[in-house]
Amino acid sequence: MKEVPPNVYHQPIPHDPQDRADMPKAEKAVSFFEKQIVSIHNLMRAKQQLPSFDSVRRAAEEIDGRFDSQNFSVDIPAFLRSRLPRYGERRVLAVETVLCELGYLTREELRQEFDQANSDKADDTASLPQSPGSPYSPEIDQDTYANPSYDVGDLVRVVNQIKAGHIRTPVYLLGKQGKVVRFQGTFLNPEDLAHFKPQVLQLPLYLVEFDMTEVWGARCPSRSRQDKLQVEIYEPWLKPIP
Amino acid sequence: MPNQPEQNKSPSEKEPEASHDHSHEPISDDEAYWVQRTRVIQTLLERKGYFTAAEVRQEIEREDSVTPMLGARLVARAWVDPGFKDRLLADGKAACQEMDIDTVEIKRLEVVENTTSVHHVVVCTLCSCYPRAILGYHPPSWYKSTAYRHRVVVDPRGVLEEEFGTIIPDDVEMRVMDSTADTRYMVIPVRPDGTDGWDESALTSLVNRDSMIGVSFSSSPDESLN
Helix, strand or coil, rough: CCCCCCCCCCCCCCCCCCCCCCCCCCCCCCHHHHHHHHHHHHHHCCCCCCCCCHHHHHHHEEEEEHHHCCCCCCCCCCHHHCCCCCHHHHHHHHHHHHHHHHCCCCHHHHHHHCCCCHCCCCCCCCCCCCCCCCCCEEEEEEECCCCCCCCCCEEEEEEECCCCCCCCCCCCCCCEEEEEEEEEHHHHHEHHHHHCCCCEEEEEEEEEEEEHHHHHHHHHHHCCCEEEEEEEEEEHHHHCCC | CCCCCHHHHCCHHHHHHHHHCCCCCCCHHHHHHHHHHHHHHHHHHHHHCCCCCHHHHHHHHHHHHHHCHHHHHHHHHHHCCHHHHHHHHHHHHHHHHHHHCCCCCCCCEEECCCCCCCEEEECCCCCCCCCCHHHHCCCCHHHHHHHHHHHCCCCHHHHHHHHCCCCCCCCCCCEEEEECCCCEEEECCCCCCCCCCCHHHHHHHCCHHHHHHCCCCCHHHHHHHC
């Protein structure tokens, strides 16, 4: 099982505070293929064939980058290249990517089977031996962050630097000051899991409260000057404020 | 929330495998393309023995059976039983277990309470994290939209008023919970006036999905009689 380092076309999730777009009013019925891919993904996680969700999130972020840069190493037919994939479609591509990375499927098999299904040949359903367990079993580092550094009430600042690959700190909070309001426990670092790192940090996670005025400055609507944002932040993303 | 609509039957369910009489032109229709691409993934993994078609079908059925009714039961119980509410606020997963609600996929469930002084609203600006095991496996379209994810953290009062007709009084603090990490959030809305003496199951009917995300209030008794 190889680590998957950040791809050049990986994009952190952007946040556009000036967005004024309307929200979809109609609640669209979920397509069957979307239910199917979600169920396959959840089933394989429940059977511990697939690791945590984080790698699929990371793969989904790469997909938008691939479309933006028109970098189609995944098989995307011409008629789909002119728009970003929709929610369920992105999920199909992300799950497929992770299944290939973990060795469950190969691109060649997928291509062949797709063409075969399209030309309607009979399936050759020879059964292969089942391989147990997830191919990804990292070593857990419980020592580096064994003692949480912050207490409830501490003032903290979010590190003001983006890092490559999948991150779980929203970009709109970079450099912002907040207050620890709760200790949430320790969790495996999703940023390590997302890239199949061989070593995964077990990290303290804090609920941090931010004043809306601190986060948005002049953009903060006057009616929200007393309002708050509460966001969970993993310890390496925080710096103490003396 | 109504049950899942009928039109979600897969093409392969409508048309038995044996009766393949479609044309063999290359696929150029979006939906058909994704249906086939997904079916290819399932077929290959089935053939390799990772799961059976029946297992996938059962999982789809299980996920379809999870509706916001589960969340509504938690809220109604919390409204009538202060001890339960305390336990729900302290440890969401343990309280769910008391009510035989399976939250195995949620690592940490935090239940927050809306009151006359604070109003919580939930978003995930990074993807679409959502307490699926208690509100349903497929969040509403607006919850997944970039518009909601971009706007609600900047102007929560504007979004609630303009998009949902929910007006939060000026003297109520708004707290936007951005679920970016391992916790999933569910909101206990304020119990509606005029429900003194209502029993738990009657109260359940007043708890709507959007009120457990925090974009609306629980329904009033008058609305529910209509």
